[in-house]
Amino acid sequence: MHRGFSLRRASQTDAMFLGDMLVEAANWRAGGVRPRHEVLTSTEHRRYLAGWKRMSDDGLVALGDDDVAVGAAWYRVLPQNEPGFGFIGIAVPELIVGVHPLWRARGVGRSLLRGIVQLAGSQGHARISLSVERDNFARNLYRAEGFAVVGQGSTRDTMARGTG
Numbered sequence: 001m002h003r004g005f006s007l008r009r010a011s012q013t014d015a016m017f018l019g020d021m022l023v024e025a026a027n028w029r030a031g032g033v034r035p036r037h038e039v040l041t042s043t044e045h046r047r048y049l050a051g052w053k054r055m056s057d058d059g060l061v062a063l064g065d066d067d068v069a070v071g072a073a074w075y076r077v078l079p080q081n082e083p084g085f086g087f088i089g090i091a092v093p094e095l096i097v098g099v100h101p102l103w104r105a106r107g108v109g110r111s112l113l114r115g116i117v118q119l120a121g122s123q124g125h126a127r128i129s130l131s132v133e134r135d136n137f138a139r140n141l142y143r144a145e146g147f148a149v150v151g152q153g154s155t156r157d158t159m160a161r162g163t164g
Contacts, residue, residue: 010059021072021098071099073112085131095130121163129160
């Protein structure tokens with residue numbers, strides 16, 4: 001039985017696990033079946049992980065009580081000519097959050113989200129952004145944690161919040 005979890009700073013050696021969490025984020029729907037290789041090689045997703053950990057990259061990893069990684073949140077500052085789903089401006093990091101399905105609805109995502117916002121602020125970022133599909137249950141978490149819609153696509157919203 002899973003009881004508690006802790007957070008630690010992500011390192012370069014976490015790249016493979018961040019890939020796992022990127023796949024979880026892409027397959028958030030029940031029965032999501034996009035294969036790992038498809039997600040990690042797609043143009044729209046690989047930009048969030050390729051070359052991890054650059055100077056401007058930072059993140060957190062959640063560990064279960066057995067010290068096994070169960071979730072992660074990280075951000076990247078992407079260039080204007082290669083924006084991600086949640087791009088809102090130059091020097092505004094884009095956030096990715098992924099939690100292993102067995103650990104969802106246990107506070108892991110909320111703790112990661114709060115921690116990464118605080119970390120981004122401590123690194124001098126005034127705002128942080130993300131993109132979420134409108135029917136993703138995580139959208140409610142983002143709103144509850146102060147993220148507001150700043151842009152709308154056909155099926156997804158771009159959300160942002162200040163880090164202060």
